[in-house]
Amino acid sequence: MTTTHGTTDPFAAPGALTPTGAPPIVRLLDIEKYFGSHHVLQGCTLEVYPSETICIIGRSGSGKSTLLRCANFLEEPTAGVVEIDNISVRADPLHARSRQHREQIRQLRMRAQMVFQEFNLFPHLRVIDNLIEAPVRVKGVSRDKAIATAERYLDKVGLREKRDAFPGSLSGGQKQRVAIARALTMEPKVLLFDEPTSALDPTLVGEVLAVMEELAHEGATMLVVTHEMAFAREAADRVYFIEEGRFAEAGPPQQVLDAPRDERTRRFLARFTGAGGATSGA
Amino acid sequence: MTDFAAQQPGLDPLAMPPPGAIVEDIRQARRRAGVRFALAFALTWIVLVGGMALAIASTGRVHPDFIAEHLPFFLGGIPLTIFVSVASIIFATGFALIGALGRISRNPVIYGIASLYVSLVRGTPLVVQIFFIYSALPQFGIVLPAIVAGVFALSFNYGAYMTEIFRAGIQAVPRGQLEAASALGMTERHTMRRIVLPQAVRIVIPAIGNEFIAMIKDSALVSFVALQELFWRTRTVGAANFASFETLLFAAIVYWVLTIFFSLFQERLEKRMAQSDRRP
Amino acid sequence: MKRQLPLAVALTAAATILFGCAAPGSSTAPTTAGGSVAPTQPTAVAGGLLDKVLKAGKIVVSTDPAYPPQSALVDGVYQGFDIDVATEVAKRLGLTVEWQTPDWAAITAGGWGGRWDMSVGSMTITPDRAKVLDFSPPYYYTPAQMAASTHSGITTLEGLAGKTVCAGEGTTYYQWLTGTLDFGPGGKPAPPPAGITAVTLPSDRDCAVQWQSGRFDFDGWLTSITTVEGAITDGLPLVKVGTPVYLEPLAIAVDKSGPNDADFIAWLKPTIEAMHADGTLKAMSQKWFKTDFTTSTQ
Known part of the structure; x- marks a missing residue:
């Protein structure tokens, strides 16, 4: 296995559902990020094998969301390399707006679809149009084919009957399920989840997690920033605990969540055990 | 409620009207209050406008004949007044759209042109602009x-004011919308045309209505x-x-009547748009 | 009627600076044999103003129908002294007239852009206007008449010394009150009474309307005798004061920056003289003013 810097993720190992011999499909290598003089990410390296689910946990402000946003260049990293499905983009903050760089990033984003905390559905478009806008106009899929794909994923998230609804008429849980379907309709190589249940009413969290668990068990590749420890325990191949811009601890959920070795991980998890084992950290 | 009432000596639940009747009473009381408000409002206008009319008539300077x-x-x-106003607001919207895109452009030349347009037009009297163009x-x-x-002078002038309205409208589209669009791989142009502008237009339509009334x-x-x-x-x-x-x-009365008419029209349009945002 | 808005002057000056001094059509009117009574045959020069209107079969004339009896719009028909003069001029060219009603300031500023071909609007010939417009000989002369409100009790011109007098914004009347009126080759009129303060309102007629409304910020009003007499006829509370203070030479104007007007002026000059000589103008003056304003010695 060769990598750009000779860097590798020491915790990476093929997951339970990874096809034999497949190389990592996502590599975040030595990601550094400054906001002004604030050093938010201090060299994060993370590799994901196909069909793995990886959860990133940590306190707010620890850099976990920033790392995820660096993975598809919603934030331009200050340094580092992102590789997804053989598309490799090196951080280039000085030429972030160059045509060539932006095109590379676009290619990367088509392969790594993000699900946001705030859903970010397009309120002026019906559900079906939210789903097919990018496949048709970005990927160039024919409209009929995009609609067929979109309807398949609406079925998967259980919202086929909301096909022609406007987002404004949906509950938060339904919106997030539509957002997941929108990401899936792009048929990406990896799904990025940025605290997908944090903005939800507690009674609506379950329906979203159920969809995510189903995806994980079906072999989707997922990188999930979350406070849902139960979900991490149930669905993750590996859990990464991030503290002050560095991975403090990583490994299988049984190890990181139930027998943490790092003192900081223990302290972080103590907040959840009081509430009878991890539900919502919000 | 029943439990609470049962615990209170002197509050006999059986003596109280059934809840359904109270709901009906509340509804009727609200309706009566609404009617009272409308009547008092109408009366206020009649008295004030009538007073003004009498005062003006008392000058002996009004000759109905x-x-x-x-x-x-x-x-x-x-008809010409309305035609000029409608045509001007349509073209002003076009100028404003182009101006707003210029004002948010990262290209210094485009930004410079748009800023000069806004500054120059807002900094000079409309009557001079009309004279100049003519x-x-x-x-x-x-x-x-x-x-x-x-029409060109009016729309060019209003376009400059509306440029700032459009720019604010574009910037009022939540950041998450831009992030979602770019995360889906859309280009900036595509994002602007398909995601931002349709939402920005909804945001600015009430303001365009106000501009139209000023335009009349x-x-x-x-x-x-x-x-x-x-x-x-x-x-x-x-x-x-x-x-x-x-x-x-x-002339003042006719302009007033025209603006009242179009204000009502605008209110209805806004209501309809607010409803369409909630449509199932 | 004889307004020349400061705005127009400023814009003209700005235009002169911006667009260079010499307007393309600027020319001096050619001299013709004076006193000719015989009808003058038009001699059009290709590309000239006369050529343009003859080819179009019509002549576009600017007028402001807010000034009866010179110009008014009655039931959709333009009528008045200026209207008759313009129609007669067109007739002598075998043309029909089309009317335009631009703001007075747009007319006196020049730079008409061909929107209309000539102004028959009782325009006073002044050196400033002559920089951007070419003039025909005067077709009539209105006396400038001072009036006073009945409220003031003033009945003589001397009585207005030290008082405030109202005139239309940018009119030649305002210029006279401030001592700046100059007819160029036509000379300078007599000075105003001593110590007069001049104020302006947007239109000449607004001055008299103020008296009617009960405002007496000023005691005097200077405008044309026809306007004063019209106001008296309409029952406004004012009286004529003294004899006319001066005569204004009023002429047809064309735009220097338009098509070369040498051919048009060369035809117009003897034509106006002919209209004086054959009594046409006198008859029109009698019809609209009930008096003859067409001579410079009244």
Whole structure:
């Protein structure tokens, strides 16, 4: 296995559902990020094998969301390399707006679809149009084919009957399920989840997690920033605990969540055990 | 409620009206209050407007016969007033859209052009702009017909004010929308056209309505360039007959009625749009 | 009627600076044999103003129908002294007239852009206007008449010394009150009474309307005798004061920056002289003013 810097993720190992011999499909290598003089990410390296689910946990402000946003260049990293499905983009903050760089990033984003905390559905478009806008106009899929794909994923998230609804008429849980379907309709190589249940009413969290668990068990590749420890325990191949811009601890959920070795991980998890084992950290 | 009442000596649940009846009572009380408000509002207007009318009539300067004699001529100016206003607001919207895109452009030349446009037009009187477009452009060999010059001047002027409205509207589209679009791989142009502008337009439509109502009144300034609209007609007849007082008063009333009419229209449009945002 | 808005002057000046001094059509009117009574045959020069209107079969004339009896719009028909003069001029060219009603300031500023071909609007010939417009010989002369409100009790011109007098914005009347009126080759009129303060309102006629409304910020009003008499006829509370203070030479104007007007002026000059000589103008003056304003010695 060769990598750009000779860097590798020491915790990476093929997951339970990874096809034999497949190389990592996502590599975040030595990601550094400054906001002004604030050093938010201090060299994060993370590799994901196909069909793995990886959860990133940590306190707010620890850099976990920033790392995820660096993975598809919603934030331009200050340094580092992102590789997804053989598309490799090196951080280039000085030429972030160059045509060539932006095109590379676009290619990367088509392969790594993000699900946001705030859903970010397009309120002026019906559900079906939210789903097919990018496949048709970005990927160039024919409209009929995009609609067929979109309807398949609406079925998967259980919202086929909301096909022609406007987002404004949906509950938060339904919106997030539509957002997941929108990401899936792009048929990406990896799904990025940025605290997908944090903005939800507690009674609506379950329906979203159920969809995510189903995806994980079906072999989707997922990188999930979350406070849902139960979900991490149930669905993750590996859990990464991030503290002050560095991975403090990583490994299988049984190890990181139930027998943490790092003192900081223990302290972080103590907040959840009081509430009878991890539900919502919000 | 029943439990609470049962615990209170002297509050006999059986003596209280059934909950359904209370709901009905509340509804009726609200309706009565609404009707009272509407009546008092109407009465206030009748008293104030009537008072003003009486005060004006008491001057002895109102000659209904004189106005009646010229009424068809005056009212014949309304179609042109409305045409100029409608055409100008449409073109102003176009100028504003282009101006707003320029004002958010990262290209310094485009940003510079848009900023100069806004600064220059907002910093000079509309009447000078109308005169300039009508009388000074011909020096460059550009002779616009009067109606085109008038509409162009009004829309160019309003476009500059509306540029800032549009820019604010574009910037009011939540950041998450831009992130979602770019995360889906959309280009900036695609994002602007398909995601941002449709939402921005909804945000600015009430403001466009306000601008249109202001436009109806400012359209009086095209009387300057030989367009015989409502204001030109009243002013000319008034000056010719030593009756500026009557004719300007009449013009004011007609403009007022027009703006009331279009304000109601605008309110309905806003309500409908608010509903469509909630449609299932 | 004889307004020349400061705005127009400023814009003209700006235009002169911006667009260079010499307007393309600027020319001096050619001299013709004076006193000719015989009808003058038009001699059009290709590209000239006369050529343009003859080819169009019509002549576009600017007018402001807020000024009866010179110009008014009655039941959709333009009528008045200026209207008759313009129609007669067109008739002598075998043309029909089309009317335009631009703001007075747009007319006196020049730079018409061909929107109309000539102004028959009782325009006073002044050196400033002559920079951007070419003039015909005067077709009539209105006396400038001072009036006073009945409220003031003033009945003589001397009585207005030290008082405030109203005139239309940018009119030649305002210029006279401030001592700046100059007819160029036509000379300078007599000075105003001593110590007069001049104020302006947007239109000449607004001054008299103020008296009617009960405002007496000023005691005097200077405008044309026809306007004063019209106001008195309409029952406004004012009286004529003294004899006319001066005569204004009023002429047809064409735009220097338009098509070369040498051919038009060369035809117009003897034509106006002919209209004086054959009594046409006198008859029109009698019809609209009930008096003869067509001579410079009244």
